[in-house]
Amino acid sequence: MHTELTRRGFIKQVAIGASAAALPMVAGGYSANERIRLGWIGMGNRGEQLLTEVTTRFVREARTVAVCDLLDDRVARGLQLAALDRPKGYTDMRIMIEQERLDAVIVATPPAAHAEVSIPVMQAGIHCLQEAPLETTVEKIDALARVARKAKVVFQIGAQRRYxxxxxxxxxxxxxxxxxxxxxxxxxxxxxxxxxxxxxxxxxxxxxxxxxxxxxxxxxxxxxxxxxxxxxxxxxxxxxxxxxxxxxxxxxxxxxxxxxxxxxxxxxxxxxxxxxxxxxxxxxxxxxxxxxxxxxxxxxxxxxxxxxxxxxxDSMKGTSEMLRDFFTVIRDGGGRAPRADLETAxxxxxxxxxxxxxxxxxxxxxxxxxxxxxxxxxxxxxxxxxxxxxxxxxx
Ligand SMILES: NC(=O)c1ccc[n+]([C@@H]2O[C@H](COP(=O)([O-])OP(=O)(O)OC[C@H]3O[C@@H](n4cnc5c(N)ncnc54)[C@H](O)[C@@H]3O)[C@@H](O)[C@H]2O)c1
Missing domain, CATH: 3.30.360.10 (Dihydrodipicolinate Reductase; domain 2)
Incomplete structure (x- = not known):
């Protein structure tokens, strides 16, 4: 799915939010049979749950092309879970972003590592689904808010009760x-x-x-x-x-x-x-x-x-609907924010x-x-x- 054409189209069609409520408009042009090129950052407990969900229920929507964790054994676990997609493994997210042409990333690092991970993801023009909570200090919440409001990408939060x-x-x-x-x-x-x-x-x-x-x-x-x-x-x-x-x-x-x-x-x-x-x-x-x-x-x-x-x-109920919303908002070409977004989180x-x-x-x-x-x-x-x-x- 990731081509220069879609990337340029995306940037061109973005409506940069003048107010907090304004939504990034995502380019259309993703054909139905193209799969979103997906990277993962954080392959602990929640990362594994989400990756299992994506590889079993969203095979047509997304292909896992890369998995990143600081720990080798967790990278290995991610590669095993997504083996059918033949992803590459990384222990440094910046190298993953540089080397892979990613459409979207799912972030499941501990809460205090959300800003340091999601900010560079969004700044690289990559759609981001980040687990809840938004962050752990007011300073980091503010930093994320400033970047996400300006970013020309979808930023969704893993608050599955919204779904x-x-x-x-x-x-x-x-x-x-x-x-x-x-x-x-x-x-x-x-x-x-x-x-x-x-x-x-x-x-x-x-x-x-x-x-x-x-x-x-x-x-x-x-x-x-x-x-x-x-x-x-x-x-x-x-x-x-x-x-x-x-x-x-x-x-x-x-x-x-x-x-x-x-x-x-x-x-x-x-x-x-x-x-x-x-x-x-x-x-x-x-x-x-x-x-x-x-x-x-x-x-x-x-x-x-x-x-x-x-x-x-089942306190995880809504997780599948949440993932569907992420892929749908990216694919649909915008006009609405995901239901769990920066402002709600x-x-x-x-x-x-x-x-x-x-x-x-x-x-x-x-x-x-x-x-x-x-x-x-x-x-x-x-x-x-x-x-x-x-x-x-x-x-
Ligand atoms: N929505 C839910 O119901 C739900 C449920 C559980 C956890 N969570 C959230 O999911 C997130 C992850 O929780 P968890 O329980 O899986 O934590 P975890 O500690 O089990 O896993 C986090 C993983 O992130 C990795 N990591 C940390 N910094 C990294 C970096 N810079 N680059 C790459 N990998 C990095 C760690 O090595 C670890 O493997 C948290 O925000 C948590 O609150 C949400």
Whole structure:
């Protein structure tokens, strides 16, 4: 698929976004039997899942031409999974970008390595599907935002709940007011394991690595308006020897207040007996309660009706639809952004940072609850903020 013709055509047809909401227009001209030339960066747990999905369900849409990971054994695993496409292996993404003519890249590196990977990908004119969260610090989120808004490529985020068939059935009806106004939102996501495997400097902590998926859905329910304040408390059952800044707390409760006063309460608890492993996302409305994980609406008079598909215990549901959207937006020639894009992921990740700030002392060395306002984030890429005069950096 990748030819100079398509590349030139793509660049020519791009509408460079004057506002945050403007979409890159992708060139048409990809014939139905051409496969998108795909590269992979990060072949750990999630990279393997996505590559397996692409090689089993999207054979006609994409061909894996290159796989990159810092670790040789992970490159070897990727080459094995995509063996039918005969890809090449790399341990340096810059060499992969130079040597391969890639149409698109899927990035599944740890969250704190997203900006350093996705920025050069987009700057090379390659479409990018990057895993959630957007990034782990405000500075790197801002750097990614500046590059992605200017880039003449599709930039999609792996927030699969935006594609979950149950959620995509329920949220539009909610936003149209079918269930009455929203009164309160709540979510929780509990696991048996400790968190000493998820260092904050690599993952951003569990507000970023996990909860950002719930934050994303709640911003969706709030018509993409992020919260204005957050308060949060955390507790560590297994206090890390290296100090509280190294690992996420095992028990967390956070509350977010949206501009019109409505609240979202979120908890995550770890170190629990296995039977308490559980994910919940509920939106209470004037006429009843929308249970997104079960795909049900419970009326005030206790009747219940199915609204969409349930998740069961499949927190990955929507992944296949998400990949389809990426290939479709690239192939279709633009006019719309992917459903999970820079702007939606930016709000969700900044909410995660708000939560992290709200439960800790300013130094991060103690769990001391504070009220954090959106302005305290000091982001320089809010849509109404004038573009920064300095060029985008590498985060
Ligand atoms: N959407 C979801 O439901 C979901 C589920 C799991 C993980 N994730 C996300 O996927 C991403 C990856 O998570 P994971 O659990 O697979 O992590 P992981 O640590 O298992 O794998 C990450 C891989 O990236 C490689 N890597 C790091 N920097 C690199 C670089 N510069 N170039 C090439 N390779 C590099 C590492 O060597 C590693 O193999 C994270 O952002 C995570 O939050 C999303």
């Amino acid at each position: 979950h068939p149950g959620f995509t059935a329920a949220l539009p009806r909610l936003l149209e007011g079918e269930f009455g106004g929203i009164t309160f939102m709540q979510g929780h996501w509990h696991w048996p394991w400790t968190l000493l495997t998820h260092p904050i400097d690599r993952t951003g902590g569990m507000f970023l690595d996990q909860a950002c998926h719930h934050f994303d859905v709640m911003c969706w329910a709030m018509s993409e308006k992020p919260p204005i304040t957050c308060s949060a408390m955390g507790y560590h059952q297994a206090r890390p020897k290296a100090g509280l800044r190294t690992f996420s707390p095992t028990h967390v409760a956070a509350s977010f207040r949206f501009p019109d006063g409505r609240l979202f309460a979120y908890t995550h608890l770890f170190c629990l007996p296995k039977r308490f492993t559980d994910e919940q996302l509920q939106i209470f409305c004037e006429n009843g309660c929308l249970d997104l994980i079960r795909g049900m609406f419970y009326d005030a008079d206790n009747t219940e009706r199915r609204i969409g598909e349930a998740s069961g215990d 930016r709000n969700a990740s900044l909410m995660g940072i708000m939560g992290r700030m709200a439960m800790s002392s300013p130094s991060g060395d103690a769990y001391e609850p504070r009220v954090i306002h959106w302005a305290d984030l000091q982001t320089t890429t809010d849509p109404e903020t004038k573009p920064a005069s300095t060029p985008a950096g590498n985060g």
